[in-house]
Structures are given as C-alpha cells and as structure tokens.
Amino acid sequence: MENERREQVERIERLKREKNAIILAHNYQRAEIQDIAEFVGDSLELARKAMDTTADLIIFCGVDFMAETAAILNPDKKVVIPDKGAICPMAQQLFADDLLAAKRKNPDAKVVLYVNTLAECKALADCVCTSANAQEIVNAMDSSTVLFGPDRNLAYHAQKTTSKIIIPVPEHGLCPSHHQIVMTDLLKAKKAHPRAKIIVHPECIPEVQDHADYIASTSGMVKICNEKGAGDEFLIGTEIGLLHRLKKEAPEKKFYPISTTAVCPQMKMHTLEKVEAALKNEKPEVVVPDEIMDKARKAIERMLEISH
Numbered sequence: 001m002e003n004e005r006r007e008q009v010e011r012i013e014r015l016k017r018e019k020n021a022i023i024l025a026h027n028y029q030r031a032e033i034q035d036i037a038e039f040v041g042d043s044l045e046l047a048r049k050a051m052d053t054t055a056d057l058i059i060f061c062g063v064d065f066m067a068e069t070a071a072i073l074n075p076d077k078k079v080v081i082p083d084k085g086a087i088c089p090m091a092q093q094l095f096a097d098d099l100l101a102a103k104r105k106n107p108d109a110k111v112v113l114y115v116n117t118l119a120e121c122k123a124l125a126d127c128v129c130t131s132a133n134a135q136e137i138v139n140a141m142d143s144s145t146v147l148f149g150p151d152r153n154l155a156y157h158a159q160k161t162t163s164k165i166i167i168p169v170p171e172h173g174l175c176p177s178h179h180q181i182v183m184t185d186l187l188k189a190k191k192a193h194p195r196a197k198i199i200v201h202p203e204c205i206p207e208v209q210d211h212a213d214y215i216a217s218t219s220g221m222v223k224i225c226n227e228k229g230a231g232d233e234f235l236i237g238t239e240i241g242l243l244h245r246l247k248k249e250a251p252e253k254k255f256y257p258i259s260t261t262a263v264c265p266q267m268k269m270h271t272l273e274k275v276e277a278a279l280k281n282e283k284p285e286v287v288v289p290d291e292i293m294d295k296a297r298k299a300i301e302r303m304l305e306i307s308h
C-alpha cells in the first residue's frame with residue numbers, strides 16, 4: 001500500500017512538471033492532498049496565489065466557489081477541480097434573486113459578500129470579503145448600511161467593529177460544519193485542557209465566538225499558533241482538516257479539536273486518485289460565463305485592493 005501511494009505521488013509530481021501545473025489546496029483538505037500541494041492556505045491566500053502563479057494549469061483542491069474565484073482571476077489559465085461535486089452548502093444558501101430583492105428593499109446599502117458565495121451573486125456585490133478581512137471590508141464601505149451574506153455568524157463577527165447597520169442576507173445563512181461546534185463541546189474541551197488557548201473561526205455560532213481567546217480565519221489561526229509566547233496548547237474551533245497543518249508547522253505544540261464532528265464532507269471529496277485523473281485529463285474545468293466573470297472580478301479585485 002505504501003509503495004502504491006509513493007508511486008502515485010511520483011506520477012502526480014511528474015504530471016505537474018510536464019504540464020506546468022500547480023496544486024492549490026485549502027486548509028481543510030485531506031492530509032495527503034495538503035502534502036502534495038504547492039500551496040496550502042485559506043480562501044484569501046488561495047485567491048492571491050492563483051493570481052501570482054505562472055503555471056498554465058491550476059488544480060484547485062477546495063470547493064466550487066474557491067475554484068470559481070481562481071478561474072475569475074485567471075481568465076488565461078485553465079482551472080480544474082478534481083471533483084465537481086465539491087459544492088459548498090453555505091454558498092447554496094444565497095441566490096441572485098434573493099440578493100436583488102434585498103437590494104430593492106435597501107437601495108442605499110452597499111453589498112459585501114463572503115467569498116463563500118456563487119459567482120452570480122459576486123457579480124451583484126460591491127465588494128467580496130473573506131473571514132480574514134470581513135471587518136476591514138465592511139468598515140471600508142461608504143454607506144451606513146451593509147447587506148452582508150450568506151453567513152450570519154460572520155456578520156455577527158463583522159458587526160463587533162463597526163457602527164454600520166449590517167443586515168444578514170439571507171437571515172439564517174450558516175456553515176453546517178462549523179455549526180457542529182457547540183458550547184457543550186467547548187466547555188468539555190476546556191475542562192480537559194484548562195491551560196489551552198481557545199481559537200475559533202468566525203463561522204462558529206456567536207456564543208462560541210464570545211467564549212474564545214481569539215477569533216481568526218484558518219490562516220490567522222496558523223499565524224497565532226506559530227507566534228512565540230502565544231502558548232503551547234490550543235483548542236481549535238474549525239474544520240478538523242486544519243489540525244494537520246498546525247501539527248506539521250508546530251510539532252512541539254499541542255492542538256485539540258473542540259469538536260471532532262466539525263468535518264466538511266465537500267472539502268474531503270478530493271482524493272489522490274481524482275487529483276491524478278484531473279492532471280491527466282485536464283478536467284473537469286471550471287468555467288464561469290463571461291458576463292458574470294467580468295462583474296464578479298470587480299468585486300473580488302476591490303477586496304484585494306482594500307485588504308493587504
């Protein structure tokens with residue numbers, strides 16, 4: 001088995017060289033996918049990386065909206081997602097019609113959308129944001145009201161640093177995986193590891209956010225945990241895939257998931273077999289219609305300009 005795996009990884013590496021391809025992987029990917037990627041990061045970092053690369057082919061191991069973002073920012077490159085079924089359920093909670101209806105009701109409001117949304121919605125936004133920069137982006141809008149979607153928990157987090165009125169669209173958008181992290185898990189984990197610092201993702205419910213020492217995006221979590229003096233034990237409140245990266249980068253520290261059921265099945269759909277097939281066949285390709293592409297690109301580029 002080990003030999004088979006080694007040979008498979010060698011084939012993938014050969015295909016990457018032959019095709020001038022890179023693999024971009026989100027922090028929630030399976031460990032074996034993270035280990036063969038040129039770059040592992042959160043959605044903001046992956047968007048930047050997709051723009052910087054000189055590769056001709058990008059194999060994107062993440063969910064649909066992330067791969068779409070990479071395709072929108074790279075119209076000249078081929079972006080391929082190993083499993084087209086990797087569809088984020090949160091992004092499916094907001095459709096263009098709902099957003100248009102909210103805009104009609106609040107004509108003076110600016111629209112900030114979490115990158116976890118469909119390209120057709122991004123095309124209607126003033127600016128996109130990620131969990132790393134939601135507060136910064138909301139504050140940069142020149143309106144007193146902001147329509148924010150689709151995650152109501154990220155809206156709660158953004159509301160903390162602004163006097164603007166934030167209206168979540170839809171009212172109850174959420175990430176099913178982060179909703180697995182509940183207060184009983186947190187209290188139990190804290191009791192078992194009283195010295196550990198609590199770091200949670202802003203997609204967690206407000207009560208969990210309010211009990212954390214830090215609220216951060218996945219890459220923000222990696223940064224905090226790597227800092228000297230930040231402590232050597234951490235309770236992590238996000239999808240469990242991040243634990244692989246944390247343990248790899250700081251093997252001397254201890255990391256515990258707050259909830260072991262916080263798993264995103266869509267993120268786990270990509271496998272080494274599918275990555276190899278995607279490299280070989282250069283499909284399934286991520287294609288965004290031209291008219292949506294140009295408008296959505298503006299909202300994404302606005303975010304990249306505002307957020308450094």
Ligand code: SF4
Pocket residue numbers: 063088089090091116175176177178239264266267
């Ligand atoms: S973790 Fe949540 S927001 Fe992220 S891809 Fe999975 S369902 Fe979507």
